[in-house]
Amino acid sequence: MSLPTSWHRRHILSLSDFGLEELNTVLKTAQSFQEVLSRRTKKVPTLQARVVANLFFEASTRTRNSFELAAKRLSADILNFAPGTSALSKGETILDTAKTFWAMGTEFMVIRHQQSGVPATIAAEMDRLGGQVGVLNAGDGCHEHPSQALLDLFTLSTLLNPENPQAESLTGKKVAIVGDVLHSRVARSNLYSLKTAGAEVHLAGPPTLLPKSFATYGAQIHWQLEPALENADFIMTLRLQRERMEQQLIPSLREYHQSYGLTHERLKLCQLGVKILHPGPVNRGVEISSALMDDPGLSLIQNQVTSGVAVRMALLYLMGSHGQ
Structure with a gap:
């Protein structure tokens, strides 16, 4: 070795x-x-x-x-x-x-x-x-959360180049990060590593959970989901950090899912070979549908754990x- x-x-x-x-x-x-x-x-x-x-x-x-x-x-x-x-x-x-x-x-x-x-x-x-x-x-x-972002980078680069995973393999790839960016340490670390790797990072979420200030990380900001998903190569959906929310920042979990939840139907906007990541634990039916989460052809969630x-x-x- x-x-x-x-x-x-x-x-x-x-x-x-x-x-x-x-x-x-x-x-x-x-x-x-x-x-x-x-x-x-x-x-x-x-x-x-x-x-x-x-x-x-x-x-x-x-x-x-x-x-x-x-x-x-x-x-x-x-x-x-x-x-x-x-x-x-x-x-x-x-x-x-x-x-x-x-x-x-x-x-x-x-x-x-x-x-x-x-x-x-x-x-x-x-x-x-x-x-x-x-x-x-x-x-x-x-x-x-540095180790989470590094394992995400390893998961993606191994998928793109199994024999010789390198950060540069993500250069020019569109990565959408969707959800509660405001409270997410995972999103912050991933923004640093993905931008260093040369990825094109798009953030999507409701204005209450995605301040304009995140543009300073070099990411593009979207308050609607569709522009972030369009032609995306990878999507990272984030857990709603309800334990960190000091006030009611979304109308309801149902409405959040209707506007920002990932489903098979919404992935039609993405690149054909799009893959889904989630740092876990997952709120099924909120950030992502159960059917999509358990779809081995699209989900990299278990790969992330490994x-x-x-x-x-x-x-x-x-x-x-x-x-x-």
Whole structure:
């Protein structure tokens, strides 16, 4: 198994400053680990005896389990944190929690938090302490979700070029991102990675969930669905972040689906080989019809879940190679 070794980041907090070479390093490394995952023996000793702490201050199924499985496949020792059974309930601060894991010898912290900026704050504290701890942002508030965007990029580039997935394969491809862009950390990270890859990104959603300011990312803004779907090569539909909405931003779920929900009928506007992505969890019948979600000829949703383990193995491996 041939793995790239040129990597200069201890932390992975945002994709805003990722260059094309770095994106391709992640893709190449993930491809190597995807091959490992296809074997009968799916484990490698790459991070043997090194400690990965999953600090998930916010509920998660896919991301948390994907990171845990990725760490196990790399033979790491794993510490899992759940706020409900921690000293946070006794008044401990988030930084005190992180320093406790640091004192136990943790070398990688995978952090998910409902507030933007928490992973960056913990990374700065780890740097101040002078250790070699790498911090990976597994989703913070409405800020970013780098590993999700990278697994989306891997899913698409592998589809376009199975033998040699590269970000450049998306150059000139039209990608529509539909839904609750305002509250979506997934959308923000994908905007950075897709624009760096050269894709033509279109955003669609109701004005209350898609401010004009998102045009500064280099995307085209649509408040109706049809212009975004026209001749699209790929569509990423986003979950309505109802838990993040402080006010009623849509009339009803039924009306949202009527205006912005993806169906087989609406895909007739797209390119013939269009594919659908969704970061999950899915509100069936809201963002996307059940029939479309379960259509193996159109949906890449399960591919995304499978790609997640290989990509997160790649990220932990690359972080572990920093300074080695």
